Amino acid sequence: MEHRYDPHAVEQRWQARWAEQRTHEVQTDPSRPKFYCLEMFPYPSGRIHMGHVRNYTIGDVVARQRRMRGFNVLHPIGWDAFGMPAENAAIERGAHPADWTRENIAYMREQLARMGFSYDWSRELATCDPTYYRWEQRFFLAMLERGLAYRRKSIVNWCDRCQTVLANEQVEDGKCWRCDSPVLERELEQWFLRITAYADELLAGCDQLPGWPEKVLVMQRNWIGRSTGAELRFPVEGRDDVIRVFTTRPDTIFGATFVSLAVEHPLVAALSRGTSQESAVTAFVAKVKAQTPEERAEGKDGVFVGAYCQNPFTGERLPIYAASFVLMAYGAGAVMAVPCHDQRDFEFARTHDIPMRVVVQPDDAPPLDPAVMEAAYEGPGRLIASGEFDGLPNEEGKARITAAAEQRDVGRAATQYRLRDWGVSRQRYWGAPIPVVYCDACGVVPVPLEQLPVLLPTDAVFSGSGGSPLARLEHFVRTTCPKCGGPARRETDTFDTFMESSWYFLRYTSPQDTTQAFDPAAIRYWLPVDQYIGGVEHAVLHLLYARFYTKILRDLGEIPDWSEPGRTIEPFANLLTQGMVIKDGAKMSKSKGNVVDPDYLVQRYGADTARLFSIFAAPPERDLEWSDQGVEGASRFLNRIWRIIARGQSWLGAGAAKAGDAPSDAARALRRLTHRTIVRVTDDVERRSHFNTAVAAVMELVNGYADQVQESAPEDGDLAEAIREAARTTLVLLAPFVPHVTSELWETVGGSTALAEVPWPDADPAALVEASVEMVVQVNGKVRGRFSAPPDTSEEELLQRALADERVQAQIAGKTIRKTLVVPGRLVSLVI
């Protein structure tokens, strides 16, 4: 072996061997237990960054450890290859998005290989490949057929910079998730997927994912935003129209004193027409529509529309207002206003001088008086001034009033969701074409299955303006109607790229299949993903879409349902959301100039050091603060192990010495340390996902024997054997973290099989037994002494030994012992 640790030579050697022997390729093999380990696939932006290094190292540790555990481990990689940066590159430097993407993939593939990640490269896929997206086009047609995909004109989020529509999930703080420019509203014909039809199932699934971080589940539940209540109908005075409102508080119907409509509500214009309010309403609507969403959120403006409706329960005449805070997109775009029991209505009523009526009176409180109330009362209580419902607890009132509304045909129970259908049309080139054509005679016509895939043309021109490049390609746009044979035009929008990332993890199970999207047997064997790892930024976007897609593909019959009876199908059993890599307090980014290039790290220290640092510096879910010295420390540790093995190589590799009848204390102690470390590391990796403490435990082990490794073996044969075991265990336990250097050293110590094939060790319970444990003596809760005793010492004896301790004696001298407590194996507690 080399005397000096040369990471490059070592890493090249092992990477070449793994590639040559296809070490990490796997087959679907139902005779073996499986483990599907997946990291969120990268966008081929050009080069990998530290976030990738961290994400993929965590995944690789899991994958390699589970392999050693005997699992058949699927650990694939691919490329989320459609998307805007490719198109922007085309606009900026004239590179074709396809070429730009291909070159980036080639480079990043090399980078990942240099990190030593144990992927099954035979399963690599890229979403821009027609052999991939053709299946997506087919899924879409199937959804279309079942009404799960539909087209409608709608107000959409428009990013002017990206020249495209954004999904609700892609609007952050009123800004584009990608480029941060303000999002505008536009009215466009768009394709939607009916994710709202799956709202309840998606919600139910949240309760069946114990392996997910609570934080992510909470975000998903909030995003779906289910609320239950009633839809009530308010007839408009003097017209046939009816205003439908959604309310979660049907119990307060007797307190409704006005009704508010969104400015976009069709009745606003209709009702005000011809009244004295018409001009005021027109002006107000124009003003509100011109406001940005933030401006709109500022105030609680409104105007009387000049008409009245009728409270369906009291028959009372209620004025109708147009109000800025009512959202057309939620519920029916209309609200029944109960000032005394809703804070917004309260404020609105105060400014517009609208009457207020208390209908819920809290128990054990003085009667509420609208004249002196400073805020709406939104808590529980009993109904008052509510006719036949008086005296009911308000929760019961909800049910009773809803039932009554149904009986009188003025309303019904209703559920609302915050979740909107997923708009999937994008006015961009670099995406999967939406497989429909428009025919003047036949309308919207799906492209027949046998004509799939609709290929993305390669000869588009990228100017960055004038809309989608596809729309300007006559040869693409112009086609014939599959139904009538007449002239027709192709859809020129492409799919949102989240369409591709919503099912890639399924395709990995049979990526080369040209006859079907998925091989059911492979899906049944591999799914669900046992461990999914990625950034929290996908908590709602990708992770919600992927869950939705899985359920929809089940319903389309594309995949078998792998879920247990009574549970909903879920793609990812366990989710680990890793934190960001930050430097100088900020996320690494080009614009901040605080980027550390993984290539530089690998060049200077080697991949193993980069891997070790990114694992050791912080627990995975927390942010990792970059530290140059921390990297040095990781490198130093690997060098240290190298030196230790090198020093003892003449005897560390020798065969097992005969164990003596009565091993020395030193030998026994080291064995105990070795096996305790096995327990800790196994638990940290398999159960806790605390990889940083797993590494720390191995460091402690190394500290426990390092100085005993000299050029020749110690005289004590049992100790020599204990050291051999400790050194080998070090390499085995570290193998998932730093696979190259440990593989190399494994050869040095005479490992006969490749380290990656060595079974993960089990601790020997006998070795864990301690000859004696250290006991602590507390006096009034403070540690005053300690002694060693065999673990099976009786409580009385422990107490006697505690009392005999000199320092304890000093503390209790002249005092009365009022209470004693013995916790065997831990401590003796005295109260004086």
Place this chain on the structure above:
RNA sequence: GCGAGAGUGGCGGAACUGGUAGACGCACUAGACUUAGGAUCUAGCCCGCAUUAGCGGAUGGGGGUUCGAGUCCCCCCUCUCGCACCA
């Protein structure tokens, strides 16, 4: 405002079910080896007082439960993230 999470040495972080607070690493200090070392090895390293044993204090602040609290309960403060007029 609502929801989730977090506040522990100079720093990253340990302490999983209440039981020796600060593992492991970084930085720092001293020493050894050295022509030299940012290499390596040895020792020290929460704070204060004593410095040889010891004593007192300390996990954002304040209360509480307990023989015993970083850990459990209540109140408050700060930070991070998410959602924010959702009727």
